[in-house]
């Protein structure tokens with residue numbers, strides 16, 4: 197039913213145009229945010245193009261440096277040394293160049309490196325929420341787009357969506373902007389906005405009267421820069437690498453923290469979403485821990501938000517959760 201609250205919205209944002217059914221991926225549970233083992237999601241979204249193991253020699257033809265990280269698995273098959281962050285960065289680069297036709301993509305060594313297949317699952321979950329709608333009239337807001345610009349790239353290349361990407365980090369915005377600039381088509385479809393306040397999510401970056409079909413977010417999870425730096429350092433030390441400016445601990449640590457960590461980020465996002473309920477179709481975010489769903493449920497209760505759901509992503513044998521809700 198089209199209600200008065202839809203007045204003034206562009207047709208594609210009118211509430212009644214959204215389906216409540218999940219086309220391909222079962223929600224973990226709607227209406228109550230407890231994980232339910234009986235609706236365990238499939239390991240990869242059915243529409244994800246990366247179902248088969250990667251052909252590493254073919255990818256090394258695109259990015260030759262990838263061959264430096266080839267490993268023979270105990271059963272003799274060729275794999276990649278995934279423990280090396282640089283191997284993952286080069287693999288992503290090869291996938292983005294070969295499969296998405298990018299001319300240029302790179303991020304500083306040591307910066308948060310997105311796994312393309314996993315990030316793509318979230319994009320397909322969004323496509324399900326939007327009933328598979330494609331094209332430039334669909335517009336998303338990527339909160340914390342990072343240096344990699346990964347969600348806008350995948351969303352635009354897979355579905356032709358337009359994006360506004362936000363970030364608090366100047367270096368990330370600079371790198372993301374260079375990626376967009378060097379790839380024909382991306383700069384037209386993606387614009388970047390600096391979030392000047394680390395404690396704000398939608399305030400400052402959603403303009404008056406502006407509408408988005410969805411928001412997407414892989415939130416920062418540490419509660420302080422020091423905690424993020426310590427975790428990054430531990431990881432690198434485990435790999436036998438000493439801290440060095442080229443490994444850019446600071447860069448990664450800066451990407452991974454928010455005041456109060458992920459729980460407070462989630463609380464702030466839900467609280468702020470109330471004021472933008474008429475400007476955004478679906479608010480969504482990744483939730484790293486099952487326990488955080490309870491936090492969301494409490495916030496939804498306080499805000500009077502009743503239309504929400506959790507959608508499972510089963511990437512890499514681990515359950516991840518996309519939390520999605522709509523304003524009143």
Ligand SMILES: C[S@@+](CC[C@H](N)C(=O)[O-])C[C@H]1O[C@@H](n2cnc3c(N)ncnc32)[C@H](O)[C@@H]1O
Pocket residue numbers: 308309310315339340341342343344346347362363364365368391393394395396397414415416417450451452453454
């Ligand atoms: C976990 S990273 C995700 C980066 C990228 N989207 C990805 O999935 O690889 C979180 C990002 O959020 C940014 N960030 C932190 N607080 C933010 C805020 N209040 N608004 C926008 N971005 C923020 C960080 O700088 C970082 O780039």
